Amino acid sequence: MSFEEQFDKILNNKLNESDFPFDENNWEKAKNLIEANRVVPTNKSKNLLFFGLAFIGILSLGVFAYFQLNNTASNVVVVTNNTYNDKNSNLQSFNDEGKVTSNTLVENSNTKIINLNNNNLKAEIVNDKKSALNLKQETSNAIIENKNTSSETNNSNVTETNSYSETTNSKNKSESTNSNTNKNTTNSLPTNTSSNNSQNKLIAINSNNAINGNRMGNYNFKNKSFQKNNTKISSKINPIISKKENNSDEVRKDDKNLEITSTNEELLIYQPLNSKGFGINQTQLNNECKPTNANVLAIYDNDYYKNTKSKFNFLNIEVGTTYLLGWNSANNNSKDAVGLNYYAGLNYGIYINPKTSISAGIQGFNISNIKQSFYTATKTLYDFGSTGSFTNIITNSMYYVAIPIKINYALSPISKIGLGVNTAFLVGGRNTIESYNLFDGVKTNATSTTNKGYYEGVNTKNITLSALYTRKLTKRFALNGEFMYGLSDVYINTKNNVTKQNTVGFKLGLIITLLDK
Amino acid sequence: MNIQPQLIQLCIKHDRKAEYDLYKQIYSYLMSICVRYSRDTDTANESLNLGYLKILTNLQSYKPEVPFKAWIRRVMVNTLIDEYRKNKRQKEHVTYVEEYYDNSDYSEVNEALSKISCEQIHKLINELPNATKEVFNLYVIDGYTHKEIGGLLGISEGTSKWHLSEARQKLKLKIEQQTLSTI
Secondary structure, three states: OOHHHHHHHHHHHHHHHOOOOOOHHHHHHHHHHHHHHHHHHHHHHHHHHHHHHHHHHHHHHHHHHHHHHHHHHHHOOOOOOOEOOOOOEEEOOEOOOOOEOOEEEEEEOOEEEOOOOEOOEOEEEOOOOOOOOOEEEOOOOOOEEEOOOOOOOOOOOOOOEEEEEOEEOOOOOOOOOEOOOOOOOEEEEOOOOOOOOOOOEOOOOOOOOOEOOOOOEEOOOOOOOEOOOEOOEEEEEOOOEEOOOOOOOOOEEOOOOEEEEEOOOOOOEEEOOOOOOOOOOHHHHHHHOEEEOOOOHHHHOOOHHHHOOOOOEEEEEEEEEEEEOOEEOOOOOOEEOOEEEEEEEEEEEEEOOOOEEEEEEEEEEEEOOOOOOOEEEEEEEEOOOEEEEEEEEEEEEEEEEEEEEEEEEEEEOOEEEEEEEEEEEEEEEEEEEEEEEEEOOEEEEEEEEEEEOOOOOEOOEEEEEEEEEEEEOOOOEEEEEEEEEEOOOOEOOOOOOOOOOOOEEEEEEEEEEEEEO | OOOOHHHHHHHHOOOHHHHHHHHHHHHHHHHHHHHHHOOOHHHHHHHHHHHHHHHHHOHHHOOOOOOHHHHHHHHHHHHHHHHHHHHOOOOOOOOOOOOOOOOOOOHHHHHHHOOOOHHHHHHHHHOOOHHHHHHHHHHHHOOOOHHHHHHHHOOOHHHHHHHHHHHHHHHHHHHHHHHHHHO
């Protein structure tokens, strides 16, 4: 053993001899440390539980909000800033996308007709006294008389949404009578808003809710508080009285009054029931038809893009049809490839700024309806007569895979325009090969076969420019219209084929948004 | 130290009393390791608690065929090395030495060493530079090879040898000084 090893051994032995008395305080620290570390899994599980519950909650809220917004968006009709006179008044209402739908109130004496286009809703106010809804204004001196009649649809398979009501502004009493003669009739009665005072602002409440069976809803209310100050208003809707008529009606009287209050001078939104409106009783109608003070117009105002969180990207699926205008055939002056084709694709885009986005994707489409041959071979043998051998190749359909690149500019939250370039590559085709012999003008041995693939002479690239317009239908769905102009020649020009066959046409497609945030 | 398997089983089941008993039984042994690697008692206590926590956490993976003492020593040393790595602010300035020959005379030193107390040796070891102390502890006390030490501390084998030699020299010098001062 060397001295070094001996040194080490002595040190080792000395150190191993060391004895350290147990320190109770240190155990307390150790215990705390152990407990702290053992709490972690519990916390994790609690956190997981918390996040799980939060996720479910948010998901539920999201689903609820989605349906709620959909219902609201599709049914809300807002009339704002209308000065209403007895004789010359115009109503403005917004459809579910916020577009003004030219609702004009035409007045002839006491007869007014209002057409409100809102999904399935057609509301007419006619001078018909068959049904009505009474509206009494507690805070108003004017009493509106509404007499609404629901229409009947005899065909049980057809659901028709009709609304009839009459508004008379000059009378001091109101009567309402609703009648319904067919259980399958869907009656949707709009709220007729009227005012005696030309300075009053109008709220158009359009009930898009149909009441199945003998139930019908018709709400009229008049906002009398649109004064200079924000006086709280109160409107009461009298119970709907349905008189039994014919054999199937029954009298219903709901003694609930719907009180509508609002302090918003500018806007009052009436939120009706779901668009289908089946199976909803009057209580539900009363409960659900509550006005809100939300400023819906804020969604559509100029600050929309400032107020909303800027989005980063989007992903959508686009499917649709293309109508090609065709091209002049090589053999004659007739048009070829005219007709409908189909396309489908996937687009991913990013927002350059809140209004501008650029997208790229992959798309498949076809060009069909081609009847003219792009290749013809003839061979003539001269013997005792002339025998001609002919071969024609017609590429009936061509299939492309394309990379569409688009740049879009949002004109509004629901509509945008754009330009695009579509570079397509031919991946396949369906051809018909015709061959026959012509012996002294008599056609013999005619055969026709089909195959797949494409031949030389067909351009494998197809570049088209497009101008597009997209209109959002719902949060997820949008309609896309596109005009396209092909830069490339579908067939490579030869001695026999000198015309240009470019794809010019229109696209109409449905865009399904998968991601937009 | 005689650790009963039942005690280990109870500790696996998070029995607090068993954990306390185990801690009490192995405290001195673990502390003797920690003191060598740590600068002061407080740090040694912290390291011990961390090591004990690691022992408890990994108790399920303990195999009875391995001596429990050896196993906890390995766990404790690994914990201390982890701590050393964490606390390593900057790389130690070391000189790479391929071969190191120490021709010092240890005969007198060894005699002096056998006379000094354990606490004094601990104190002397603690006065060594960190890396040197680590290598010395690992090699001399805990029985690691230079290759293993190189792997554990992230240094080369030669550097580990250099640290060991440096530790021996410094300890020798200090022991000599201490012996002279006592005389």
